[in-house]
Amino acid sequence: MINKRIFVAGLAVTMLFSACKTNDLKMSKAKEEVPANKKIVVYQVFTRLFGNKNTTNKPWGTIEENGVGKFNDFTPKALEEIKNLGVTHIWYTGVPHHALIRDYSAYGISNDDPEVVKGRAGSPYAVKDYYNVNPDLAVNPANRLQEFEELIARTHQAGLKLIIDIVPNHIARKYEGKNNPEGVQDFGANDDVNVEYAKNNNFYYIPNTHFEIPDGTIPLNGEKNPLVDGHFDENPAKWTGNGSRKAKPNQDDWYETVKVNYGIRPDGSKDFPELPAGFDQKSYREHFAFWQDKEVPDSWKKFKSIALYWTAKGVDGFRFDMAEMVPYEFWSYMNSAIKVKNSNAFLLAEVYNPNEYRNYIRLGKMDYLYDKVETYDKLKDIIRGKSSTAGLSDIQKGMADIEHHMLHFLDNHDEQRLASPEFAGSPERGKPLMVVSTTISTSPTMVYFGQEVGEAANENAGFGTHSRTSIFDYIGVPNHQRWMNGGKFDGGQLSESEKNLRDFYKRLLNFSIKSSALMGDFQEIHTVNLQDTKGYDELLYSYVRWYAEQKLIVVANFSSEKTNEFDLKIPSDIISKWNLKDGSYEIVDQLYKNGSVQLKVANGEGIAKIKIAPSESFIFELKQ
Incomplete structure (x- = not known):
């Protein structure tokens, strides 16, 4: 509307x-x-x-x-x-x-x-x-x-x-x-x-x-x-759809509709x-059952x-x-x-x-x-250079009890098109937003x-x-x-x-x-990598998803200009939850399946060498 x-x-x-x-x-x-x-x-x-x-x-x-x-x-x-x-x-x-x-x-x-x-x-x-x-x-x-x-x-x-x-x-x-x-x-x-x-x-x-x-x-x-003819026959006038009580609503009101009581x-x-x-x-x-004997x-x-x-x-x-x-x-x-x-x-x-x-x-x-006002708005602010990726973790934490019920989108009939200059500016710049929007929650x-x-x-x-x-x-x-x-x-x-x-x-x-993992647990690994990992910056975002046998590592690059190379850290608590012993594990990208990376676990912590191009994203699946 x-x-x-x-x-x-x-x-x-x-x-x-x-x-x-x-x-x-x-x-x-x-x-x-x-x-x-x-x-x-x-x-x-x-x-x-x-x-x-x-x-x-x-x-x-x-x-x-x-x-x-x-x-x-x-x-x-x-x-x-x-x-x-x-x-x-x-x-x-x-x-x-x-x-x-x-x-x-x-x-x-x-x-x-x-x-x-x-x-x-x-x-x-x-x-x-x-x-x-x-x-x-x-x-x-x-x-x-x-x-x-x-x-x-x-x-x-x-x-x-x-x-x-x-x-x-x-x-x-x-x-x-x-x-x-x-x-x-x-x-x-x-x-x-x-x-x-x-x-x-x-x-x-x-x-x-x-x-x-x-x-x-x-x-x-x-x-x-x-x-x-400058006239519409409605007598008496009704309240307008957006709640205006004026018989002559404003041009910005929903004047084509009437409010239901x-x-x-x-x-x-x-x-x-x-x-x-x-x-x-x-x-x-x-x-x-509650409403069956109620007058409504x-x-x-x-x-x-x-x-x-x-x-x-x-x-x-x-x-x-x-x-x-x-x-x-x-x-x-x-x-x-x-x-x-x-x-x-x-x-x-x-x-x-x-x-x-x-x-x-x-x-x-x-x-x-x-x-809309949390995940969608945050992603839009990130790609328009008005915000860093850090707030995504806070949003997920704040909605942990209802995250399954919060439908994610980047485009709909009310909003500016993802590829429009007013939003991402190109379809390619919208790709990392789409990966995160799709995979960050259930x-x-x-x-x-x-x-x-x-x-x-x-x-x-x-x-x-x-x-x-x-x-x-x-x-x-x-x-x-x-x-x-x-x-x-x-x-x-x-x-x-x-x-x-x-x-x-x-x-x-x-x-x-x-994916079963996308209906399972979420934990962000962005914060620890932003603090400790050389080459990892605020236009990257990373997290893990897992359920039963499937374990995923998601990395997205919101920059449309910069290629990043870094050693992605998988913290010890995740390694423990995944029951991984020290050793080397193959992780394979599920978007294109055009190569794999080694996740090396030593002393209960994991490291994966990542090279990520502008606007690129990976959904790595752990192979065991």
Whole structure:
């Protein structure tokens, strides 16, 4: 969602719902049981863009000018190649029907007012109808839901699991549930619009006041449209999605959406039952049982019905947008219901406040949260020369009890592309970041489509700007299109460097999903080497991972200019834990397997002579 970064920066000020005093709960510091035996790798695709073969890329271009991808572009071959990259789950971003500027009235869909839509293609986080899918994505919009159901089947046939978005905090300003199942009423249908707040109202209102379009908005870049008249009919006005209580929100507010009411009163107090003390240690089944005789706000019931609707269709999990803007008691209620239906459901939440991580995992029953403000931000600072590698160890130590639940990524639809000048500056400089992000913890790894072939998002899409692949426009993704090769999905148009980059990702991700050590213990060896090892500097980072018979030594060089040679020290406590006797052991790099190094153990300490090139990384496996 546009301006999300502005929101995150001011989260403590703008988020009314941080009134939950969750730090009063005592959290267990013991490392939680790892629920999976192998790594998970999520491949995020922006569904509208994935299959688009058009290379026109006109700013503010229409579908006819710039093209659009379809569900059917995810052919068995495409899905096979995604799986072969080393992927276990695919996140189809932008599937639910959201507001957009295109005439689908022939299919019973009302036209959206450009004054409350961002871009031409619209934000996927301004959902218009939760019980159907984006008509842009269908070859035949009349059969759009069937086409998505066929994609679910193809995805499963390819051996992949799939997740889609649910955005409980806000919905489109013009929500119209025209496909509601029997017994499901539309959002706001029974609201008392004469009051600011009522427990079972779906929205917050500004009584007796009309909504006004923000100043400074230029819908469709000034293009004429019959609905652009300086007016949007909403009376009374509703609170805006990011919590603004103004009838005329600011241009930087999420003005295309309205805030959903979860039973948090305007003063921040809760109008629903709270979880008893000790529920941070309870199972999802115990959470589910707790809610069975409780009266909860109507919005809770509506979103649980939405989640269970898609679960019944075979969706394997969800990515929850801006989850921390919704109370964790609701997540306990909904996520436990999802897990009762599918105990293996993959539940990922966008949460940016580290003080709330444990609450959303243990009380909200989330499986995974974004590790954005700690690991991601640190890696970005390192490669941009704003920080050394030393802080990575502190982050791992601070999150040791929840590290499995903190999903790692370097690219997604909200962030600057890894290869962009605003981030790493080149795909090659991103390689050591990707190795560390993938192997430093037991958490899932996420890759954004095009990342593996060096997409830098250089295009001026219109509403969206360069460095981020636009989520608001019809646009092509050039590096990805070269891999797509007109629908052959064979990389036939990639340059040699792009082919080599994708091969690097393929080797790394496939190793990660097969490695037992990456689901085991972690210990950094950076500190001791930085202190004692000649030739080892602050742009290097090293650690060990092990479980059962597999033992790994990871070394990454964040410098894009300097080759380092040094004697890497493996401290005595690790040698002892690995039960290594004095002698010589072969360690073989698992990224390319193009040579080996000798680890020499003497007097209970290990030394390995390392020569590492700029932006190079090694994942050495001990051979015994």
